[in-house]
Amino acid sequence: MPADQYFALIVPACSLLLGSALIACWTAMREQRYLLWIAAGYIVPAFPLAAQSLMGNAQLADWAVLAGAFYLAGAWAISRGMADRYGGRAHPGLAAGIAAVTLALLYYFSQVLDQLWLRMLILNAGMFGIQVLPVRSILRVAAFSHRLERWLWGSYLLLIAYTLIRAMVVAALLPAAHMDELTRSGWWVLMLAANMVISLGYLLILLACTVRETLQTLRNERDRDALTGLLNRRSFVESAQQRLRGPKSPGWALLVCDVDHFKAVNDAWGHAAGDQVLHTVGQTLQQQVREDDLVARFGGEEFVVLLRCADMSVAASVAERMRRQLSHTHCSAIAGAVTASFGVAWVACFQDLAQALERADALLYQAKKSGRNQVVCDGQALS
Numbered sequence: 286m287p288a289d290q291y292f293a294l295i296v297p298a299c300s301l302l303l304g305s306a307l308i309a310c311w312t313a314m315r316e317q318r319y320l321l322w323i324a325a326g327y328i329v330p331a332f333p334l335a336a337q338s339l340m341g342n343a344q345l346a347d348w349a350v351l352a353g354a355f356y357l358a359g360a361w362a363i364s365r366g367m368a369d370r371y372g373g374r375a376h377p378g379l380a381a382g383i384a385a386v387t388l389a390l391l392y393y394f395s396q397v398l399d400q401l402w403l404r405m406l407i408l409n410a411g412m413f414g415i416q417v418l419p420v421r422s423i424l425r426v427a428a429f430s431h432r433l434e435r436w437l438w439g440s441y442l443l444l445i446a447y448t449l450i451r452a453m454v455v456a457a458l459l460p461a462a463h464m465d466e467l468t469r470s471g472w473w474v475l476m477l478a479a480n481m482v483i484s485l486g487y488l489l490i491l492l493a494c495t496v497r498e499t500l501q502t503l504r505n506e507r508d509r510d511a512l513t514g515l516l517n518r519r520s521f522v523e524s525a526q527q528r529l530r531g532p533k534s535p536g537w538a539l540l541v542c543d544v545d546h547f548k549a550v551n552d553a554w555g556h557a558a559g560d561q562v563l564h565t566v567g568q569t570l571q572q573q574v575r576e577d578d579l580v581a582r583f584g585g586e587e588f589v590v591l592l593r594c595a596d597m598s599v600a601a602s603v604a605e606r607m608r609r610q611l612s613h614t615h616c617s618a619i620a621g622a623v624t625a626s627f628g629v630a631w632v633a634c635f636q637d638l639a640q641a642l643e644r645a646d647a648l649l650y651q652a653k654k655s656g657r658n659q660v661v662c663d664g665q666a667l668s
């Protein structure tokens with residue numbers, strides 16, 4: 286066996302390593318299961334590829350069906366991984382049908398009539414058919430909103446297109462080339478190299494997308510309250526400071542909202558029902574403000590809103606609208622509505638944020654003392 290033939294083993298070895306890298310990546314979060322499918326798409330075909338790189342034409346015919354099954358399984362795994370990632374459908378029934386026809390033809394053109402170029406054409410066409418199956422359903426559901434996502438999608442299409450182009454090149458050129466030993470030809474190495482470059486590009490973009498998703502999840506966990514999905518105290522203060530330091534705005538008001546007698550809700554209906562009430566309150570507050578206002582859960586049953594508004598009367602009317610809306614919002618968990626009290630303070634400038642919070646808290650305390658279910662701003666009860 287000439288030493289240069291072992292050179293071709295670099296490609297299946299890289300394929301194995303790349304698949305293993307995907308599995309290692311999956312172990313970090315254990316959420317992105319599509320990584321396992323795509324890893325299988327790299328690892329499974331690496332074995333027949335390595336074996337075939339060491340075979341002569343006669344052995345290629347002997348092992349054509351088994352090797353074909355591995356390649357088709359790899360194509361299916363990548364197709365399934367992409368479908369899972371984007372919420373599309375990989376059509377397993379159709380894929381099995383394509384694989385069965387492909388394998389039958391591989392059997393015929395290896396055991397009955399040995400036609401190497403036809404086998405390559407059929408196998409590539411079968412792999413293309415399987416990989417193209419999820420494309421329509423993915424296009425229907427995926428948004429590709431981030432640049433990396435568009436690149437990933439583009440590189441997958443390139444991967445599929447390459448499978449088809451490879452099949453066409455094989456059909457057009459290979460029979461004329463009269464190859465005695467395919468795996469020792471420049472053809473084989475060229476096809477492997479092109480495959481590797483395209484696969485590497487696809488995989489690097491996939492890994493970049495996965496890292497981005499992981500960072501996004503971690504950022505969300507750091508910045509968001511797990512129960513309501515609203516900002517938590519830390520990220521509220523950070524975002525509020527950015528807003529107050531930002532371009533001039535007519536003014537800012539701070540609303541502090543606290544659910545009334547929430548302990549009684551927990552005691553009467555249970556902690557899970559209490560959680561659901563908090564979720565509903567958070568949603569209701571969020572629905573009453575503009576997109577660039579900030580709504581946060583500071584902890585327990587206390588919520589804080591930073592409102593961009595012209596003057597205190599606007600802030601007071603928004604708080605009053607929230608109070609009224611809450612008292613009419615039905616919470617299924619407690620078969621009724623809850624009420625809340627509000628303290629509203631004006632934020633004079635960026636440095637005033639901490640004091641404004643204290644003032645709004647004091648006003649909230651007044652609202653509670655005066656009987657709850659009311660809005661107090663600047664010492665004045667509005668309802």
Ligand SMILES: Nc1nc2c(ncn2[C@@H]2O[C@H](COP(=O)(O)OP(=O)(O)OP(=O)(O)O)[C@@H](O)[C@H]2O)c(=O)[nH]1
Pocket residue numbers: 512543544545546547548549551555556557558559560563584585586653657
């Ligand atoms: N279900 C649930 N309860 C919580 C959560 N965080 C805090 N609580 C409960 O909220 C209740 C708050 O009770 P209090 O501070 O006495 O306030 P309150 O009963 O609403 O009374 P007022 O505010 O004076 O109207 C406590 O029983 C806490 O255990 C949470 O995340 N989920």
